[in-house]
Amino acid sequence: MRTLSSLPRRSRIALVASGLALAGGAGWLASAQVGGERGIAAVAASRDIQVSDIEVDVKADTGVEAREEAWAEAQVKAWEKLDGPSLPASRISGLVSAIVVQRERLGPKRYVATLGVIFDRQRAAPFLGDEGRAMRSAPMLVLPVTVSGGTQLMYEQRNPWQRAWAEFQAGQSRVNYVRPQGSGGESLLLTFGQTTRRSRVWWSNILDEFGAADVLIPIANLRYSYPGGPIKGTFTARHGPDSVFLDSFTLTADSPEQLPAMLEQAVRRFDATFQVALADGTIQPDPTLNVKTGDLNPAIQRLVDLGRRLLVQDEQREQAALAPTAESDGAISAAPINRPPPEGSVALYTVQFASPDAAAFGAILADVRGTPGVRSTGVRSTAIGGTSVVTVSYSGSIGQLAEALRARSFTVQQGATAILISR
Template sequence: MTASLLTSRLSPMLPARPLARVLAWIAALALLGLGIAALVAQVAGDRGIPPVASSSDIDVGGIEVDVRADNAEQAREQGWREAQRIAWEKIGGPELPASAIEAMVSAVVIENELIGPRRYRATLGVIFDRTRAGQYLGGAVRGQPSAPMLLLPVTASAGTYTMYEVRNPWQRAWAEFNPGTSRINYVRPAGAGGDSLLLNQGQTMRRSRAWWRVILDQFGAADVLVPVAHLDYTYPGGPVTGTFTARYGPDNRYLDGFTMTADTPDGLQDMLGQAVRRFDLIYENALAEGKLRPDSTLEQDIDLIVDPAIARLIEIGRAIEAREAAIAAGELQPGVGPGVAQPNQPAGVVTAYVVQFASPDAASIDATLAAVRATPGVRGAATTSLAFGGTSVMSVSFAGSLDELAAGLRARGFSVQQGSNALAISR
């Protein structure tokens, strides 16, 4: 059946315009379904790696042993004892019998092992119980911990930057790291669900303090740490070179860097584990030097949405203080009350108005907020709904009527559309 014949048969039943509307609705529903499917695909799947539980026990990793014995079981047992002795020496413990050291060990972590008939080669980690080992080590705290730091591990390989979009070895290395004895208070997202949309490499390049505050408040952090791992695979099955860079803060400031190499891809995870421990030392040294402090700009210009009645009380209190200061300076007669408007002081009750504005990017949001706050009579402005690439909403506390607010915004260069107790502004 041709298209013309189908049209001729449908035309007696449906007029041309209703048919076009039906087809338009079907196309819109199809596009909506595709959009929902794409959004689900961006947050579904196995993306997150939950961090291991933090413990205050003493963790010593990367201990290599190579032991021979009469059989495999004896070789493994001797290898573990050798690892415990080496680990005890690494943390500066005094000379003790092997049985005393073994009594303080709470766990032995197998990072990699090869077992032969009479030989045992392995890379092990030893965890000492701090309660029992503290009597020999002093158990002293190395200093005050840092403020909560949001961790954003970035992986760069073959020109692609990833964080939580897919599971990767760098994310796993940080998830398996036990920061119980570290001075750095890490906030480690699992990376599941919407974390892959909110936390990505692009976020580390943003400078908007307003947007950073939204993310840090969501995770209960005060600042951000960005450990970057550039992985270069020489050839399939060959050495892997890692160039690591420690960055921090909303401005992505450089702190330190180093390079490590794994002989084969099988040794990549072990190399990344060592890199994580080295990053921890870098951040601890920066904290001791006073560099790793929360950025003060993240706490500035935070405007709260206050109830109009409370805002009015605050305004009256400020007016009384200003009147008393003016009387003391001889600029005002004592008979003038606080409710009388003075020169250079806007009159009127402070009221919260809804203002819609276009928000193509973070820079435009900051610029619009700054311009609105600079409008005479505005007591505060804060976003209540953010929509990048669309229309966002702010609540503006203004000492005056809606008409006066609209006139003030027009004077600031905005095009203003006035509605019922709300405004829409644009440049």
Template sequence: MIQTFSLTPALRRSAVLAAVLAGLCALGVVVWAQVGGERGIAPIASSSDIEVMGIEVDVRAESGSAAREQAWEEAQRKAWARLDGPSLSDSQIAGLVSAIVIERERLGPKRYIATLGVVFDRQRASRYLGAAGEATRSAPMLLLPVTISAGTQMVYEQRNPWQRAWAEFQAGQSRIDYVRPAGAGGDSLLLTYGQTGRRSRTWWRNALDQFGAADVLVPIAQLRYTYPGGPIEGTFTARFGPDNEYLDGFDMTAASPAELPAMLERAVVRFDRIFTLALADGKLRPDPTLNIGTPELDPALQRLLDLGRALRAQERAAASASQPTAESGDAITAAPIQTPPPEGSVALYTVQVATPDAAAFDGSISAVRGTLGVRSTGVRSTAIGGTSVMTVSYAGSIAQLADALRARGFTVRQGSNALAISR
């Protein structure tokens, strides 16, 4: 016989409370897991020196040290030839070299086999190379290296080989001005794979402003592990801008997991070449729709607005002049017309914005930035479903700012040095 049991109301309330507490504890663990743990790889300091990598040498000599010395001299000559430099002696070329980078080497009793890189000092080498490498660089580009593997997409949520390859890339001689976040702290929450699918210019502008960038580059590495310890197939895609525009793509294969870092290093170099060609073709220009600053009005419309303000000021002055003073019946003189502050004279005000949803946030921020007289804005806190706070640099008094916002369709409440607005 099956026995059934029913909970009393007191026991039922206890069970519900226990479930709620367990859920909160689980939520706390999830939130901690999003921002905790070891993450972030600081990018290396970029040098403007001229690097020539991947030079292979194989030299035999009376000793291993002599073979190494001769191999390094040979690598310097080969690197100089790759740069199409003029004919120089070995001692002159050595005087231009600032470092030798050992990628791989094997040293025997009388033989030296290695793959080397040669770094030339740009200041000393430029007099022989002319303006080579001095081409105009791109605008600052925020880098979002995406790794797709086993059905997951990752950017900075945890350390990964693709992030490390970009952090260790020597970008000083590249024409692309990369802005490479370390990925620590809040970077992993702000810069995610989901961000690459956003189309809101306001969201993108806020993210780019955090890092001083003008636009975004998205190099995607999709890795497929054939079997444990086996080859790794990589499909690489270069995308650009808030609309995720496709630039180019290619495939590579690493023979084993041990070869994966080397494959990713080669992929980074190839991505840099793709971005450089896109810059030369005029494709890598910052999206003008990301510039959501104060719009410029047509000069004729601006003159009409100025004339309207002057007429309103005269009417207020005439109304003030027609009112008698408390001491005599004589009319007082017209009040002085308040003129806008001189060019460059601005004040900073705090504006609280009701943002019940993401669309309201986008629309309100854009409307405030487009208000006449607003020089710049900054979002101090974002609260979707609540009240966001921003700072507004405005050429005028807070009362004038309130009037300008009302003209934009806002309901405005004015405080001593702050405004609260809503739609």
């Protein structure tokens, strides 16, 4: 075998240069994973009251006059849309802080546009009462997913769906959105694969990173008819670490130029869906995500306490059995093995099993619960694609529990205080 020193000088230089190139290439790839044009900062949320999609079509002597009259008309229409009390147009104008131009066409004597009107909340509140003062939700992490051409995209690169959510003025919504920027390491952490995870530990770490309590997943499935042609979007709203379905709807853009407007409309539809779900109690922080508090269900806590007392009793009996007695003449008797707990009581044992998918997890858990002698079960850890752990309250010894599980067609590996089962 030839060593590097035995090679000709030109060959050694070539090999060293190749190694440096590969090292440099690896460094470039690592940098490219978090660098480049990615990340869109969300607009600052304002608590002002915004009314969108106000249609105006005004004719006047000049285009500028038509625009001024159209803006004044839009303010009155927006105020009526809020069910505000009857006020003069000049008074309504004094409550407006900004006009948002969604779309407009200005002609020599005509102005056609779709406008948004933003009212200053402090000035408008006396006339609107408690409008918009309802309690807001807990912080909700928003993960906008784009599905197009067989790929799923989130923050790997800038995209129109991410931009639509970043530019959404969410201050007036009852949903407290947490919108990541998607730059740097966020593009590695927040991917489409994360939305399919069910591990509460993974989700808790991510939610803690962004100061959120739960997650909302708005999905945009875009299908392009042909280059420059219509774009059909199927939009699906999901919620929580289990990706619970909330609603779905479709919109169509006549051309790629109309895509931003369609996505903007979709974001508003999503916001309305989330607010309705919040009002009827569908959107609530998942208590299983709070893995740091250590709080147990009171019923499970009582079982844990009972198991601890039984363990202490077992240790005391074993010590008493090992102590020399007059009858044993100083001999040490062996402690009984697999002794059942006292009559009428139960003991807690740990049962582990592989759970490749949700169906397998549910089927195995149901069979364990149906095992004769099992009083109750408590799920300690759900790991879809891994090993799940449950606590079993059983009226018998761990050996008896193992035999009962074997009778249910399980392959059982028994330990001192835990059992591993499989099929």
